[in-house]
Amino acid sequence: MSSYVSFPQDASLDAIQSGVKAGSEQRLSIDRVARLMPGFVYVFNHQTFSNDYTNRSVGEHLGYSSEEIRAFGSSMMMQVIHADDQHLLEGHMARIGQLADEQTATLEYRVNTKQGTQLWLRSVDTVFDRTDDGSVLRHIGVATDITAEKNAGLALTRLNAELEQKVAKRTKDLARLNVALEDRIDARTAELQEAVDELEQLTYIATHDLKVPINNLSRLGLMLINGGENLTHEQLEQIGWMNRCTDQLSAKIQGLVLAAQIRLTNGLPREMLKLVECVNDCVTRVGESKGRLKLPVTVDIAPDLVVHFARFELESILFSLLDNAVKYAEPSRPLEIRIQAEEIDGNIALTVSDNGTGVDPVRDAQKVFGLFQRAHKTPAGSGISLYCAQRMLQRRGGAVSLTGARAQGAQFTILIPTKEETNEAA
Amino acid sequence: MKPLDRILLVDDDAVTNMMHRRVIERSGRAAAVDVATDGQEALDIIRADLAADRALPELIFLDINMPGMGGFEFLEHYAKLDIQSDTHLIIVMLSTSLLRSDHDRAEADPNVYSFCDKPLRLEKLLELVSGFQKRRDAQRPAA
Numbered sequence: 087m088s089s090y091v092s093f094p095q096d097a098s099l100d101a102i103q104s105g106v107k108a109g110s111e112q113r114l115s116i117d118r119v120a121r122l123m124p125g126f127v128y129v130f131n132h133q134t135f136s137n138d139y140t141n142r143s144v145g146e147h148l149g150y151s152s153e154e155i156r157a158f159g160s161s162m163m164m165q166v167i168h169a170d171d172q173h174l175l176e177g178h179m180a181r182i183g184q185l186a187d188e189q190t191a192t193l194e195y196r197v198n199t200k201q202g203t204q205l206w207l208r209s210v211d212t213v214f215d216r217t218d219d220g221s222v223l224r225h226i227g228v229a230t231d232i233t234a235e236k237n238a239g240l241a242l243t244r245l246n247a248e249l250e251q252k253v254a255k256r257t258k259d260l261a262r263l264n265v266a267l268e269d270r271i272d273a274r275t276a277e278l279q280e281a282v283d284e285l286e287q288l289t290y291i292a293t294h295d296l297k298v299p300i301n302n303l304s305r306l307g308l309m310l311i312n313g314g315e316n317l318t319h320e321q322l323e324q325i326g327w328m329n330r331c332t333d334q335l336s337a338k339i340q341g342l343v344l345a346a347q348i349r350l351t352n353g354l355p356r357e358m359l360k361l362v363e364c365v366n367d368c369v370t371r372v373g374e375s376k377g378r379l380k381l382p383v384t385v386d387i388a389p390d391l392v393v394h395f396a397r398f399e400l401e402s403i404l405f406s407l408l409d410n411a412v413k414y415a416e417p418s419r420p421l422e423i424r425i426q427a428e429e430i431d432g433n434i435a436l437t438v439s440d441n442g443t444g445v446d447p448v449r450d451a452q453k454v455f456g457l458f459q460r461a462h463k464t465p466a467g468s469g470i471s472l473y474c475a476q477r478m479l480q481r482r483g484g485a486v487s488l489t490g491a492r493a494q495g496a497q498f499t500i501l502i503p504t505k506e507e508t509n510e511a512a
Numbered sequence: 513m514k515p516l517d518r519i520l521l522v523d524d525d526a527v528t529n530m531m532h533r534r535v536i537e538r539s540g541r542a543a544a545v546d547v548a549t550d551g552q553e554a555l556d557i558i559r560a561d562l563a564a565d566r567a568l569p570e571l572i573f574l575d576i577n578m579p580g581m582g583g584f585e586f587l588e589h590y591a592k593l594d595i596q597s598d599t600h601l602i603i604v605m606l607s608t609s610l611l612r613s614d615h616d617r618a619e620a621d622p623n624v625y626s627f628c629d630k631p632l633r634l635e636k637l638l639e640l641v642s643g644f645q646k647r648r649d650a651q652r653p654a655a
Contacts (some may be wrong), residue, residue: 324534327527334527453579460579463524463550469579 126207126229129214132183132222149200168196168204178211182225185213194232206236289346293339300339304332338458341470345457348477354396356482361427361434362387364397368404369425376412383408386426393434393502399478400502403486406471407498411440414462414496433484433501441495447488454488475500513645516542520569522554522586523547523606524578532573532632539634541641542571550578551586558593568601571644573632576607576614583607587621600648604640606630 120127120141129139145155148166158165164172174195181191190212196204211227307329314322365385373381393400408423415421419441427436443462445454450461455476458469476486483503490496519542523529533545546569548554554572561568576583583605595601602625605618618624625644628636 327530330527334525449585453582459577463578463580 123228125231127226128229129224129226130211131224132179138224148197148205154200166197168198171195178209182211182213183222185211185222185225187213189213194236204233205231206233208232286346289342293343293346296339297336300332300336304329304336307332337468341458341468344470345474345477348474348481352481354398356394357397358392358394359397359400360389361391361393361436362389364393364400365404365425365427365436368401368408371401372405372408372412375409379412381408381412381423382421383423383425386424387436388428391427391429391434394504395482395484395502396478399482403475403478403500406475407438407500410472410498411438411442411496413465413467414440414442414444416441416443416493416495429504432504434504435499435501437497437499439490439495439497444490444492444494445488445496446492447490450492451488455486513642515540516570516641516644517567518542518544518546518569519571519573520546520548520554520557521573522549522551522578522583523573523575524549525575528575528631535632535634535637539637539641541637551581551583551589554586555581555589555593558590562594568595568599570601570648571640572601572603573606574603575630576605576618584617587623590623591621598651600644600651602626602640602644602647604628606632 123141126147127139127141128137130136131138145158145162145166146152150158150166155162163175167175174193178191178193185191190210192208192210194206194208196206198204207229209227209229211225213222214224214226217223307325310317310325311322311329314325317325362385365387369381369383369385373379408425411423412421422441424439425436426439427434429435445451445461453459453461453469455472456469457473459473460467460469472486479486479500479502485501487499487501488496489499519536521529521532523532529547529549533547536542536545546557548557551574554574558568560566574583574586581589587603590603603623605624605627606629607614607627608630615627618627626640628640
């Protein structure tokens with residue numbers, strides 16, 4: 087680098103820049119400026135490949151005496167510039183050769199001090215004057231010690247690299263943990279699935295095998311009554327009770343079979359169903375089941391609203407909700423049912439509201455959705471349909487919830503996710 | 513020993529109520545049997561007795577699982593009723609529940625005298641009635 091070819095010379099700026107016409111005060115001032123300037127100012131001659139001017143000896147700054155620098159001779163640059171940065175010089179000189187007036191070229195490089203430490207310098211060079219053919223004769227430059235900022239930058243880079251390494255390692259650890267966790271979840275899910283399958287198989291077998299003795303019991307009860315001429319009134323009455331118990335047992339078992347069978351509808355394919363059509367069909371079906379009754383239902387559903395669900399299950403859920411709204415009408419006021427639906431946060435939310443006998447969301451929720459449980463004493467019911475509806479929804483990532491108040495009415499809201507989602511263990 | 517004046521059966525199952533009524537009537541240990549088919553109906557009966565300043569049933573057989581108000585919910589409301597401390601009334605939880613938590617909950621309730629299986633057998637009824645009468649006589653000041 088030009089600044090290091092630092093022959094001890096006392097050339098002053100005005101001496102080399104003969105064109106400058108100025109008073110003695112100003113000459114003195116330029117000298118002072120150059121001498122006191124923090125950093126190295128130099129003028130490098132491209133023909134002699136040496137400095138015509140330096141404001142101070144870079145060599146001395148690096149710890150070398152004038153004698154030592156003289157002894158380096160023309161190998162000065164090679165001596166002080168860090169071996170790894172020497173290759174940068176050629177390109178830098180070439181760049182300066184191409185500079186237009188007032189353009190600058192910058193280079194950052196390391197130099198070795200006599201004490202064996204390294205300093206970073208930044209040189210900013212611009213054309214000083216040109217030969218007649220316009221090529222650069224000399225360039226003027228200033229070199230600044232940027233060791234501190236360079237070291238800070240390097241430390242930052244090193245820290246960044248370390249940090250990146252740590253992050254990479256941590257990411258790898260996490261990935262490994264994730265895999266382990268997924269394996270454990272898979273194993274646990276498989277165990278749960280097995281337990282569920284076993285339980286349902288047990289329920290299914292038990293309920294089917296129980297049906298034979300129950301049917302026999304029922305038949306025997308009837309035979310007793312039919313041949314009971316010699317029985318007392320009280321005995322006949324008790325046989326009647328026994329038969330009622332048999333019927334209850336039969337109904338409960340039928341309920342268990344239904345609940346167990348929900349699982350069998352698991353494989354039913356989802357379809358894109360127009361919700362308003364399903365609801366209207368359901369209104370008709372419930373009306374027919376109540377003796378072709380015209381139901382007081384208002385349906386408020388956009389005609390283009392579709393749900394992705396198994397048709398049989400959706401129809402069954404809607405039927406349960408509507409059937410309950412009709413069944414639990416409050417006799418003292420005309421029944422009003424409203425069905426509305428909209429898309430909210432990735433779910434289709436459908437609400438069936440009625441002004442019937444109502445339920446308390448806190449006290450009754452467990453009874454409303456529990457198997458064989460009922461929130462109302464009358465009319466009679468089996469406590470199965472809403473349990474099944476809830477299971478069917480939960481299994482496909484949906485839900486059913488309850489609001490309302492006793493004696494005022496009930497609102498059942500079902501949520502069906504718009505995107506594929508399953509919860510097979512539900 | 514003089515029979516009880518009144519027993520209240522609280523159960524939603526009609527056959528169970530008829531069977532229990534028959535067991536009680538055959539035992540001759542109660543002059544009257546009332547039936548409520550859920551906790552709310554039972555509360556209504558007791559509140560009506562209190563309002564009319566009538567004697568309360570001496571023995572209540574209470575089912576746990578009923579549509580509407582169940583047995584435990586009835587107990588919550590019963591605890592808040594203004595019943596005089598010298599009233600002789602015992603509540604027996606009747607259930608086939610196999611749940612340990614149901615037994616624990618019933619036993620923890622100070623108003624529950626005991627817990628017994630359904631359907632009620634004659635021997636158990638006699639034991640409960642005599643248990644009640646001994647307790648009542650022990651609490652009564654000596655005549």
